[in-house]
Amino acid sequence: MFAKPLLALAATFCAGTTTAAECTAHSGPRQTPLVELYTSEGCSSCPPADRWLGTIAQSADTVALAYHVDYWDDIGWKDRFAEPRNSQRQRDKVALAGGRTVYTPQVMINGRDSRAWRGHNPLANVPRDAATAQIQLTAVAAPSGATVSVRATAPGDRQTQLVVARYENGHQSEVKAGENQGETLKHHFVVRDWETRPMPANAPLQTDIRLQAPEHTGGVVAFIEDLRSGEVLQALALPDCQR
Template identity: 55%
Template sequence: MRARTWIVALALINTTPAVLAGTCEATSAKTHTPLVELYTSEGCSSCPPADRWLSTLKGRDNVVALAFHVDYWDYIGWKDRFAEPRNSQRQRDWARQTGAGTIYTPQVLVDGRDARAWRGGDPLSSAQTNEPATARIHLRADSGATGTRLNAQVSAPPDRAARLIVARFEHGHQSRVEAGENDGRTLHHDYVVRDWEVHDLPASGTLDTQLQFLPGERTGGFAAYVEDARTGRILQSVALGDCT
């Protein structure tokens, strides 16, 4: 279970729910915390069940979850407003890196491995949650009306060719789809990735970096994880909710 310390909590100073103020921090657990990545699209008729499954992970502090909306289904009639070309490229990079034959939606990855067991099963049952973590991540967020300044301190095995990925995610999004495969449906989304950055770790395996994120549209938080750049395996992950 990750450690979490609230340093100060200030009153909301804006009527926009996602404009928060305060300072908070989180440190990754001593054991491995699995990362779940969902690649999804509002233009994909088979994706809503996966979106709903991902929402069931809310409230669990022993897993980190993210939903990357991809843009390669936009052409069939409905443009997913959460989709980004770089999200699609991340999925393609994963396939090339791991030798996977194809990419698809909805695709669930657990710690960088394809996990189809979400359909009626538990893809987290095989995650190595009791193993000692091979990386450590500490996040400190300072949030205000202009956004969030996030400090990330990372340590990982030296010369591992590792990289840190930090994503801003949001909960509670809703879309009324008016075209394409989901025409007429109202879709609900949690863990929606709105922005993300990648920072390579130096050969020493330690990194101390500052990141800046604009105010969110809705409340959510930040997810940070260390990835082996050669294999795509996730060494460790941690999530930090918005400071309130």
């Protein structure tokens, strides 16, 4: 069982017309862990990890994302959610953590490899330290896509960046070839779009980010990471606004 929330996921509110809705979230005084899964529909070992990720509640206690990688696409089945930049992000994160090899399924918690998800709760012993970074999100959602306004702060003595991602739930694929041929795969927290912004050294970051139009319900995740160590300093999830 996951620990009780230590952050207050922001009050959300809706405003406007039937074509757009606005809602807001802000991080709290403690660090929220970020779980990143690197996965592929072409990998026979990945469905158990996908199912495990689906047991996580996107909340003030934990934020989750699933990046589909493309380096299994040439063995019989092309993953429609895979992007080369997702694979490159995994390589970069592995290198920052001192590793040399990428693999799937790989779970990272706050930028560090974690293999305890099989039969265990890898989040049980993750510290919720006092937050050194803060994030506030305001999302204006419309059928054409969401515009996300972000205000974020981070320690001035660290080189950091903001990452804002659009995730979706409820996707399902009937795999016709490859290692998972004949399987129906269900996906959670699928990253569909993401953008980065460098954090200023001694001032808050204020920026607007436009994300692609949604196919399924989901939300927006923002997090701040250290570019030298890969450590994630703070994470925040904002589910889709209810119109």
